[in-house]
Amino acid sequence: MDDFPPSGPGFPGEGGLLATEAPGDNAPAMTVSDLSMRLKRTVEDAFGFVRVRGEISGWKRAASGHCYLCLKDDKSVIDGVLWKANAGALQFRPEDGVEVIVTGKLTTFPGRSRYQIVIERMELAGQGALMALLDKRRRALAAEGLFDAARKQRLPFAPRVIGVVTSPTGAVIRDILHRLEDRCPTHVIVWPVQVQGETAAGQIAAAVRGFDALRPGGPVPRPDLVIVARGGGSIEDLWAFNEEEVVRAVAACSIPIISAVGHETDTTLCDFAADIRAPTPTAAAEIAVPVRVELVAQLREIGQRIGRCAMRAAERSAEKLETCLRHFPARDQLLAPQQQRLDELSDRLPRALGTRLGHARGDLGRAAGALRPSLLAATVRRSRERLDGLWRVAQLAHPNRPLERGYARVEDRGGKTLISAAAARDAGRLRLVFADGEVEAAVGDEPPPVLSAPPPERPRREARRPGKAPEQPTFL
Structure with a gap:
């Protein structure tokens, strides 16, 4: 046997497998939406205006500007919503834990099958609640250090x-x-x-x-x-x-x-x-x-005090100077030794100048004897004769002097004098310097090159004419 109870038209008080509606039934089945809407109208008609006192909990502001919260007491909680237009008219900033009195109407939210209060006005529940909010905010801001004395700035004087x-x-x-x-x-x-x-x-x-x-x-x-x-x-x-x-x-x-x-x-x-x-x-x-007048008076007083201080300082300095001057000797006493020394030097100076002048005259007299014209002419003559002797020695030692006696000087193409046969063979091409010119020569069988023009004659020193001294610089 089946364990399910019998059902059907013959059993009106029992549930059947299929739902049926008898003719004249006064409780037809309704949809969930119909029931939600009937509840919404019933709640809004019955509670179209309410004032509720409670503590704010879960306060939040959505991006749309609408605000959502819960009102609670020690036993119950009700949801609340504050639309954007009404939220902008609040005289304070709601916070969790603040006790308020709200005015609005009850409605339902069919999507959640929950009821809530639509708040049109929100006020603090008395001055005590306002002071509690103020104290809570003060403690929170103080904890951030916004009221610390270290943050305070000094006011400008003027x-x-x-x-x-x-x-x-x-x-x-x-x-x-x-x-x-x-x-x-x-x-x-x-x-x-x-x-x-x-x-x-x-x-x-x-x-x-x-x-x-x-x-x-x-x-x-x-x-x-x-x-x-x-x-x-x-x-x-x-x-x-x-x-x-x-x-x-x-x-x-x-x-x-x-x-x-x-x-x-x-x-x-x-x-x-x-x-x-x-x-x-x-x-x-x-x-x-x-106070500007007080500042002017203070400046005037300070100026007077500065003047008095300056006068007192000058007076004290004058007193100190006078005291110091008493300990110094008189000016004549300080300068007496120097004046005496000056007088003594003034007396000695003419005598010293006369003595020095006499010595200078004696020196001049002794030197004047050695400065006679005859002595100077003899000295010059001896110096010229000595110079002529040196010039003759220099002419005899001149390297071109032997060339006048038929000798020749052998040089390489660079003008270097060759003093050995080996040096001449090494040079190959030679220059033979005679008293009246130069000749190119070569060592070996190679004929010497033909000169296109005779070499320039070297300047010869003019022989000194008899009875005439050479023109030489004097040493005097």
Whole structure:
């Protein structure tokens, strides 16, 4: 027997093998899509407007601009979606762990058979939640070192150009300009921004980065100091100065920044990131520049002090000089030995000159005897005779002198005198030098070449005429 129970038309309360629908059946089968759509309409009709309080979890922003999250409490979780248009209107940046109150409607997502809340408005669940978000963000940014004292820059003593990031229509900018004019007139550049609202944070951060991007020497002067200012208000009004992009822009700015947001009791994260915090915008102007009148008075006082110091130094130097002069002897006492020596030399000088002149006259008299004309002529005559004797010896020793007695000098073609037969045979061709010319010759049977012209006669020294001395330079 089969273990399956009987089924069919005769067994209406049991499931059959095939689904059947009897005529007049009031529960016809529907599709999954039909059921999902009926659930969607039912949920949206019943929960068309709801306000839900819960803690954000799993917050993320898609590339499309839509935001997805979960709202949870200690027992339950519900999915949520925030469309792009509504996400841009948020007054704060949602984070995980922040308790919020959302307003919207419930709907279902048929693709997942899940219900979710479509959020139209999101607010922090009271000031406590806002402060909790602020404290959490402060701790996170502090952990990155954005508030460290080592990052702080010193303010310039007297900035020439001051940049102000604030609203151009509020009382803040008028207070700053008026205070600067009273203390020390300075060139001010205002970067107008919104200081409250959903776009305020982006404009403030862009203004700080814009001032930092200016370069010296450009058409717009680069500020030496930047003031970020806003008047007082609630924590919600000042929230733009707590946004992370503003804090990071202020911390990264290379220009010193004074944060003057709110009144003295108001504190924002911008104050922690700035180089110095001013309790009010007016106080920021006082911190930014010194008082010109006070500077002039200080300079005048310093000038007077310098003058007094110089006078005292001169007086002390004069006293020291006078004291030193007392220990020095008088001028006449210092120069007396030198004056006495000068007088003594003045007396000795004429006598010394007379003695020297007498000696010079004696020397001249002794030398004058040796300078008589007869002695000089005899000396010259003896020198000339000696020179003539030397000239005659030189003529006798001249190599061409033997040629006049019939001798010949044998030379090679290069003009070298040959003194042996072996040298003549080695030379082959010879030149025979006679007193009246030269003849070419050859060693052996080869006939000598015929000369085309007689060789030039060598110049001969003219014989000295009798009774006439040769023209020789004198040695005197």
